[in-house]
Amino acid sequence: EDQVTQSPEALRLQEGESSSLNCSYTVSGLRGLFWYRQDPGKGPEFLFTLYSAGEEKEKERLKATLTKKESFLHITAPKPEDSATYLCAVQERGYNKLIFGAGTRLAVHP
């Protein structure tokens, strides 16, 4: 059965304190791994899709990496506006639906 586990559940950082969020997954054949950001009261907002091990993508202070068993979302010098819940999801080959992890709630304090 496909599974996605995110850690930690919650993370508190000081502004400028870099860190990483983890997403470990079990899937028969990975079509893609997706990262989303979700602000309170809003729908998930797309950040990245990674398709193969070794792939990396960057957007502003965020960098996503992928291995055969996990993905990391690295946040460099975060700012308070980076505070949100970050969701990871996998898409299995042959299917179009996403299986989501429970998310990591990130709080960045000035």
Add this chain to the structure above:
Amino acid sequence: DAGITQSPRYKITETGRQVTLMCHQTWSHSYMFWYRQDLGHGLRLIYYSAAADITDKGEVPDGYVVSRSKTENFPLTLESATRSQTSVYFCASTQGPGNTIYFGEGSWLTVV
């Protein structure tokens, strides 16, 4: 560019009533999805559709009905609402496998 719109955004209903949540997308995406989000469970797939008149069950379909007579619309109906269906419901769409899946802003449903 309207994207995906959901209505109503907020709804309070009574146990046993029928409720329909609407979802409309302007991109002509083939695939559409309904997810529910609950504390402790994350986002769980209720139903999805690969094209007009093609729908399939997701992880938690019981108590829900969907239809897709037009590509741009994907309504979700709770035939007889229960308190366990109190949740936030998200509609999503994508052009096809491997493409970005975009989400609506959500519909907050409370069943009393």
